[in-house]
Structures are given as C-alpha cells and as structure tokens.
Amino acid sequence: MNIHIYPKEELLAAWNRDKEHFQPDAVTPPRCLRCGQPLDRHFPVNALSRALDVYICEACGTAEGLGDWAGKTIPLRVWHAVANGRLQPVEKSDSDIVTLTPQCSFSHVFDGPKKVPPHSALPCPVSELVYSRADYDGRRWWMNWFLCQREPVTPELVPEIDAFSDALMKLPELQNLRSLTRACKLYAEPTTEPTEFNLYGETEHFYIWQRLITREKDYNLYCHFYEKAATPTNAAQ
Ligand SMILES: [Zn+2]
Known part of the structure; x- marks a missing residue:
C-alpha cells in the first residue's frame, strides 16, 4: 500500500x-x-x-x-x-494507493450510533474497530494500539490495518515533528485548536480518520479505523 x-x-x-x-x-x-x-x-x-x-x-x-x-x-x-479546479486527477498506476484528504467524505460515521469501548468511558462510533496513538519523542515514533470492541479484530482485516499504518509511517511528512507540523499546515484540515489537524482516508474495508497534533511532548497522531461493513448507513444499503 x-x-x-x-x-x-x-x-x-x-x-x-x-x-x-x-x-x-x-x-x-x-x-x-x-x-x-x-x-x-x-x-x-x-x-x-x-x-x-x-x-x-x-x-x-x-x-x-x-x-x-x-x-x-x-x-x-x-x-x-x-x-479553481485546474488540477487533473492523477492516474493511479497502482490500485493500492490510498489518498489522504482534508475533507471528510464519511461524516455519517460520526453522526450515527455510538458505543462505549472497553478501555474508555468515552463513546465512539459503533463501527470503530481499533485505533492507534503515536508520539514522536524527538528521535523516533512510539505507537500503541487500542481495540474498540471486546472481540478481536477479524484476522482477514489485520493486514489492511497493518499495511496502512506501515505506509503512513514511511511518509516523509511523518519523518519528525517539524515535517508533520509543516504537512499539517499545507495539507490538513484545521480545527478550532491551532495545534490540531485532521486528515481522512479510505481503504477497501475502512474509513480512516487521523487527528494530527503538532505539540511537543504530547501524543501527535491518532489513527481511527471504522469498519465500512459495520457503519449503519453502509449496512442499510
Ligand atoms: Zn503566483
């Protein structure tokens, strides 16, 4: 990927x-x-x-x-x-390319029903399967994973999550906090908090929301995976 x-x-x-x-x-x-x-x-x-x-x-x-x-x-x-719409879509020679954008095309995920995940009292969308939380300590990234349901992730979906996460961490934009900060300003959706930004993407089975945080000595990247098949609007189609 x-x-x-x-x-x-x-x-x-x-x-x-x-x-x-x-x-x-x-x-x-x-x-x-x-x-x-x-x-x-x-x-x-x-x-x-x-x-x-x-x-x-x-x-x-x-x-x-x-x-x-x-x-x-x-x-x-x-x-x-x-x-002004002067750009042409880039031909993807490889179908395994995921595009991250500053515009969310899956807001229905957040508008739909919520559940309380096992590790937190904060409700999350019912389709959220797992999320990662990473911080950059000045030399390297440290990442942890959190399951948002009691059952383990279906084995068939694990490689897709891993492939996205691996490809993400290889981006030059995530080389360090300085490059992340610059990428946030250039590419990401701003929020009401000036040090926090969003990017959105989609793989075959997941909608993916990333919250990017440019503050030092804080968590800098949250990556949430919402299973399309478990998203109510999708399931109803
Ligand atoms: Zn000019």
Missing part, C-alpha cells in the same frame, strides 16, 4: 505538464499554480516553491518566503490551481 496526500501529487503532475512550455523560454507561459497569474516566460525569473517541487511566479516566491518567515504557511487547498 502507498499513501498520497491530496493535492501534492496532483500539483506535481500539473507542474510536470506546465514545465514543457519552457524551451527554455515559454512563448505562452503557463499560469502560476499558486496565484493563477502567468509565470514569467523567462524560466529563471520564476521561483521554486518552498511547499513542494513546483515553480511559482516571482511574486508568489517572495510572498511564500515572507509567509514562512512569519510562520504563516498557506495551505495548498487555497492555491489557485486547487481552489
């Missing part, structure tokens, strides 16, 4: 197409992915983005630099190419 974080691959693919216009100068320069204005037709005038390996216009390069300096990173979802 491999994990993509939207819209990273889509922006990289767009830039791969756009850069073909420069030979080395562009007759009709493509639009800046960040602001929508035309790039400079003379390639070196444009700037390599600090967010990912794509070129943006000179003005955006300066704005990004100033924003980074002030600790204000603009999320990729507000880039012109993303917000």
Whole structure:
C-alpha cells in the first residue's frame, strides 16, 4: 500500500505538464499554480516553491518566503490551481494507493450510533474497530494500539490495518515533528485548536480518520479505523 496526500501529487503532475512550455523560454507561459497569474516566460525569473517541487511566479516566491518567515504557511487547498479546479486527477498506476484528504467524505460515521469501548468511558462510533496513538519523542515514533470492541479484530482485516499504518509511517511528512507540523499546515484540515489537524482516508474495508497534533511532548497522531461493513448507513444499503 502507498499513501498520497491530496493535492501534492496532483500539483506535481500539473507542474510536470506546465514545465514543457519552457524551451527554455515559454512563448505562452503557463499560469502560476499558486496565484493563477502567468509565470514569467523567462524560466529563471520564476521561483521554486518552498511547499513542494513546483515553480511559482516571482511574486508568489517572495510572498511564500515572507509567509514562512512569519510562520504563516498557506495551505495548498487555497492555491489557485486547487481552489479553481485546474488540477487533473492523477492516474493511479497502482490500485493500492490510498489518498489522504482534508475533507471528510464519511461524516455519517460520526453522526450515527455510538458505543462505549472497553478501555474508555468515552463513546465512539459503533463501527470503530481499533485505533492507534503515536508520539514522536524527538528521535523516533512510539505507537500503541487500542481495540474498540471486546472481540478481536477479524484476522482477514489485520493486514489492511497493518499495511496502512506501515505506509503512513514511511511518509516523509511523518519523518519528525517539524515535517508533520509543516504537512499539517499545507495539507490538513484545521480545527478550532491551532495545534490540531485532521486528515481522512479510505481503504477497501475502512474509513480512516487521523487527528494530527503538532505539540511537543504530547501524543501527535491518532489513527481511527471504522469498519465500512459495520457503519449503519453502509449496512442499510
Ligand atoms: Zn503566483
């Protein structure tokens, strides 16, 4: 399993197409992915983005630099190419790719009935099977697992949970707390708490909600697995 974080691959693919216009100068320069204005037709005038390996216009390069300096990173979802639907879906050569997005497509999981898991008095959705909790101690990640029902996880589902978890921890965005913090600002859904963010994904049998926490000396990543077959709306279909 491999994990993509939207819209990273889509922006990289767009830039791969756009850069073909420069030979080395562009007759009709493509639009800046960040602001929508035309790039400079003379390639070196444009700037390599600090967010990912794509070129943006000179003005955006300066704005990004100033924003980074002030600790204000603009999320990729507000880039012109993303917000205005200029991106094309990335062809997945591998069907085993999971995309994480800042938008939840399974809110019915949280709106539905709840249960009280064995290890906690806090109710959780009935379909929650298991969750992991991880913290980064400055050198490495430490992860624990919690079962949300009294019965063990069906053996057939275990490899899917393991594969997702393994792929997640291999992401460069989770290399350390600094990279996690940057990824949260660029890719994740903000919450009312400025140090907490959400990402959502879906595998064959699970909806997956991740809560990412950028505080030091705290738990930094919760990953909740909701079994699709046990989600009331799905079961009723
Ligand atoms: Zn621009």
